[in-house]
Amino acid sequence: MSTTTELEKGAGGAGASQDTLLELRGVRVFYGAVEAIKGIDLTVRKGEIVALLGGNGAGKTTTLRTISGMLQPRHGEVRLHDERIDGIKSHELVRFGINHVPEGRRVFSRMTVRENLEMGAYRFRSPDAAEMDRVFTLFPRLAERRSQLAGTLSGGEQQMLAIGRALMGKPELLLLDEPSMGLAPLIVQQIFDIVEEINKQGTTVLLVEQNATQALALANRGYVLETGAVAMSGPSAELLADSRIREAYLGEGAA
């Protein structure tokens, strides 16, 4: 399914890159004096799953936060449907169909599951019941716990809630920051399955992961970040085959 955003109406005639949804051009981001992102170019096409890989502190989270407007780049442009969106605050960007599932889940712990999902639909006048049903079908565990306080859910359940909450915003582009972190293998599998499912239903996904094997298995394309810059990029299969990747991120050379 596709969501209608205000942006689509306005950006009707943008020519060149019909299928490009998101584009980063020479983006540089600073924390105070520290440059965390040192000029990144990145493209996400409509309907894709793109994986963003890299070690600790490579700048993956920072990239996502820049896209969703939590951070502002000091140089470069962020474009959605070929329109600049850098400089727009995160709460406004939600209206453009970008939803971000932050690192570490960050559910509203003193709200119930249901209230958390309602928060996800904050930008609409009232939450869409059908959407909520869809989320509950995707995550039956949440359905069981709809009136439990989110803070008392287990890690996996919280991750599901965080994703469900983002889906309530009917995203065109879903940003996922390490959805598998701290989750049991079985749950990781489930989450990845769900991501695939969501993508099939029409949502474009930008996925940040440490878990390179699984992420690349899921994604169409991947980017590898190293200390704030793109070190490698290409279709998943290519990346998976690359020996450098296998050594550095799949732990093979040493194993």
Add this chain to the structure above:
Amino acid sequence: MSLVEFWDYLVLGVVLGSIYAVIAIGYTLVYGVLQLINFAHSEVFMLGAYGGLIALTVVAPGDSPSGLASAGFVVLGLVAGAAFGALTAYGLEKVAYRPLRRRGAPRLIFLITAIGASFFLYNLAGKLFGRDPLPMPSAYENKKVLSVFGADLNVTQLLLLASAVVMMVGLDMVVNRTKLGSGIRAVSQDAEVAGLMGVDIDKVVSRTFVIGGLLGGAAGFLYGTFTQVKFDMGFIPGITAFAAAVVGGIGNIRGAMLGGLMLGVVETLTVPIFGGEWRHVGAFVVLIAVLMFRPTGILGERVGRTA
């Protein structure tokens, strides 16, 4: 103390307590979104009283206005008080707290800023309007209207009770039923993520202050009619209301109401039993006792309804 007398004091206590409750809500709301003990809220309250005073002085009710005019004056006073309070709270947030928030300053810094703002504001009020107390121009004849189990209630007291109840019910509805309410609750738990959901944090924080200011200012006007208006009038009710917010469970709106009523009653009952000089001791002993047994207050910390 006879039963009738007990009722008498209880009624007084409830009246005082309902003012505390309305002020306490201001503390609790702000605490909810910023985890800040907004010491300057007592000045919001004080300026609310001046707002009412100014409005009534300008409009100048005659000696004993008729019923309908009285109602008009009361509404005017309330509105002016609320407006002054809201304006003060809004300004405080914008000038003093927002820069700190932007910078992610530690909470202690907020606290000292609040204290500084409080000093500034009440002395500024003293400078602007003089440091002597002023009686609130009487907008109505303060007659006895009815008696409950032998306890008399006069117009002021009824007015206080009624407005307090209306304000509390209204607020409860705003927080639990409206979008702003869920915004407030979300920001209070994780402001950054609330932003990701489309909540405009600045707006929500600002509006929270404004709501707290509206209530605080209106309470200031009511308290002013009840006692008198003075530049340092905010301090004692402020501290007591803050204690009330904590007793109820800070961050919890219903807790603030409960705490306010409780401290009002305790304080008032202390007077006939132990003597007027001990009234605040009563309130603070209750505070400490409650916290000993319920470390997060009677209703616990939570903004909004329980799950």
Add this chain to the structure above:
Amino acid sequence: SDSGSSGDTLKIAFQGPLSGDNVALGQNMERGIQLAIDQANAKGDLPVKLEYFPVDDQGLPEKATGAAQLAIDDPDVIALVGPAFSGPTNSAAPLLGDAGLTAISPSATNPGLTEQGFKTFLRGVPNDSAQGAGMADYYAKKLKAKKVYLVDDKSDYGVGLAKVANEKLTAAGIEVVKKSVPAKTPDYSAAAKDVVNSKADALIYAGYYQDAAPFAVKLAEAGYKGAAISGDGTNDMKFVELAGDAANNWFLTCPCTDATVEASTKQFSADYKKKFKVDPGTYSAESYDLTNYVIQELKKLGDKADRASVYDALSKGSYKGLTKEFSFDDKGELKISNIYLYQVKSGKIEYQGSIQELAGS
């Protein structure tokens, strides 16, 4: 020279509430003193120029030591009129005593003040044994009260006054309910309720106007119908302004006369009004008198005036002022004890005359 004075100016200090809650009482006195000094300078028969040196204690004992210290530290200050209130006197007098600076008070009335051996304290006003007794007399003899509710504000003044009143009332066989409600109580409703519930038919408030006013308001609201009396601390138009209608019919006592009424103070009253655009108030004339007493002694002493000699002269001498004759016993207590009654009537404080006469004793 150990007094270190520069020679051509001498300062007369005043210590009292020049800011804070009961500032009106301080201002009444301050103006009387200023008037006396101005007139003396205008007359020009002094070898030196006089200057007025105010130190503000806000009427609070804890501020009084600091205030007194300011006067002590200025070597030109030759005498201090005040402290105005009893509490501040109690805390500052030892310091003033150690410094040898005369403290001649036009208004500090707590009876205990002269019992403590302060070295330089002179009281230019009848103390509260007289005022308390006056109140008790009036209730007992004139109003025939049966049960009196007696409240003090916990200040030195209030406590002292209430103590005397209590003794006299009890001696007269009147039932007394004695309570304390500290000054600055934000809300007097509960206290007022207590008064009504006690079924007392008369009330004494021993404290200052700032608190008497809201108390009076709450009493009226609570439906208190009995008589009410308060002392010099409440005897100011501010009381009426703050309490509004609730002040009506309150009796006020004072060891002071109404300067606008008494013949002897008519001229003073006019000068005062001319200079300050307001009528003199409680203790304005008395302060004027005491300042003139100091000036008289300074004149006599001429060049030899220093703090010690001024104290000597003042404590031993006497002075016929506009309000009364000032002379002191060896404890520094004034030898006269007249108390006057006032009553609030339709928004004005009206002078009634000597309480002893009115009570018919």
Add this chain to the structure above:
Amino acid sequence: MTTDVTKGAVAPAGGSGAGVDNVLEASGVTLRFGGLTSLDSVDLGMRRGEVLAVIGPNGAGKTSLFNSLTGVYKPQEGRITFLPKDGDNKELLGAKPHIVNRLGLARTFQNIRLFSALTALENVKIAAETRLKAGPVSIMLGLPNARRAERESDERAHRLLKFVGLESKLNEIAGSLSYGDQRSLEIARALATDPQVLLLDEPAAGTNPTEKLELEQLIRRINSELGVSVLLIEHDMRLVMSVADRVMVLNFGRKIAEGTPSEVQQHPAVIEAYLGASAPEEEVAAGAGQVVIAEQPGPVDESGANDGDSGANEASSDGESSDEASSDGESSDETAPDGSAPDEESGK
């Protein structure tokens, strides 16, 4: 050793056979939050010198178990006994966190909790110093014992930072270290309290494969060189399989399996609840036939059934892990990087 005393109580954990040298035993630990039971009568028997992994789905109660063992939570029922190498057995249930730590159980947190404004060295010193005695008065007066304590903690902290490979980052602010270094620092800090048991809560979470390998080495060295028994929570099965001597599996607050890694990996309940169908594709370990699982059907708490199970369990694992572990433990004193006998300091 001293196990005899408590053997009866903790029999199900695998202590019924002779010669099992346990360091930590828990029985029937039940922890509830309101209506929610997060630990349901959990038994635990941890052998001296082993690496025991706890795995299970999210919300199974692993962290709750840690928190119960270390005094952060107080379970409503059950017993937790610590059996120090030489000394009396200690009941841990209800003991305050710092007491538990002093007795010899140290831990790390699921989300790293360092004192981030302090230097790496200071972080470790704080932990080391809790074993030293120097009161505020002697410090203020600068008495010799205070100065000696300062020196000792300094030396100790240096040694441990070297042990985890942070000797070059002594004076860096903890908050500015890289994630991997923060992990190591947290471990060094835990080791500074000279524990007999170290509890690690998901140390590999958020690390990449290379860092995981380093971590694996570190855990091995802690276990062998320092002779510290390790209780490890981890979702990364590769790491668990390679470092753990035994594995215990929790689900819904109950123990559903216990055994060697390979045994556990093939247990159907574990696969169903935790690993998922596709997980154990690679290593099909030898001896698949003798999988023995301490399965607990329902609330049956009778020790008979459990005894049988765990007896067999023990038989299966005895040979490979227990002996090895205890010999490690013995040799550890000499190889420990801190030459001074740790017992002297850990007296109180």
Add this chain to the structure above:
Amino acid sequence: MSANTSVKSPSAAAKLRRTAWYQQPRFKRLGALVALAVLVTIVIGEQGNTRDLFYSVRTSFTGVKLWVCLGLAVVVWLVREFGSQHVSKAVEGARSTTKWAPLLQARDAMRVQPKVKWAVMTALLLAVVFVPGQLTGFWQTVLIDQIATYALLAIGLNVVIGWAGLLDLGFVAFFAVGAYSAAFWTGSLPVEPPVVLNNFLIIPVAVVTCLIAGVLLGAPTLRLRGDYLAIVTLGFHEIVYLVAKNADGITNGPAGARQVPKFSAFGYEWSLERMPYWYLLVAIIVVLIILFARLEHSRVGRAWTAIREDEVAAAANGVDTVRFKLMAFAIGASTSGIAGVFYASKVGYFNPENFIILNSILVLAYVIFGGMGSIPGVLLGAAILVWLPEVLREWVEPADRYMYLGALLVIMMIYRPQGVWPSRRRQREFKLAQEGVGDADAMTEPAGGAVR
């Protein structure tokens, strides 16, 4: 550069990204300056009175002052925004701390080189001991009765909040306990002491009394989270204050303790002379600073830091959090007690109003203003903030002094929240907190509470 600049109707994104002219930072700054000018006009305007409510506002807004202020604001703005390059640069320069660079270097040198440190310290101490002799009597009194006394209190509170991170809003209660101890043991209260003691002997007695009071208050409340601790200490203060005020039979009520005897030792009596008090107080402060500085850099100081930063982690690493917190509480309380004894003996008269809640709040402000956790910082904080209202007496309407103090606090917290002279540890915490790591004040759950 991009193709769609020619798009006719601006899209939603473009609309959002566009800022109206008045939203430009430059004009926002103008707005702020104008608002500031109006505020300043009111602040420096006439004193209002109750007879005419609008007197002050009216005179402020009709007089020339308003126009002068507005004019100044506009000039400042113009110079800043459009002035020559180097003016704007100077502004930027003043903003950054470069101006302070030499000072900061000196401070760093002091920290690193012990010789420099000792030289500076000795010079400072000599100055501190001898310079006040030259001051006027008034300033000597301010220095001793207020600045130094409150500096002593600030040093004590610094242990509690700066080091252990416990938010104590009732610190002056212990000051009261100390003062009343002094009055009691010298026989200046209505209740007779068993023996009358020399003031110096009272110091240890008061220390013990405050220690006990500190522990009694602390033991049950230290399990509370930061904010709750704050309100409980505030309540405790209020109770101490009200008991002092109302238990007339014991404390002499609002009338207070009178004529507390002076210090005396070996036949020497501290009398009206001020400087001997100064020497005594400086000696007390120096000794305490030495003792406390040792604590700060010891295991105790580190344990406090650990508790402040993460109480749960501290406990999990064997730190007995309750014991260390109590220790901080008790040390702080007894310092406050010493100050109380000194104050009572110096001024000879005090009453409960000397110990109002406002004073507790002020001491807290001194500590934070100066720089939490740093001894020179809190000394400076107390000195500046106590001195300021006194000197303002001469410059502005005395009643307005605290308005300026309040404004100063707000401005300071906005532009330099770490304080005048912060401690290095604290400064780091601030930096980390601003980057979103940690909290910088121990308002977290206490150990033993819920852990996520």
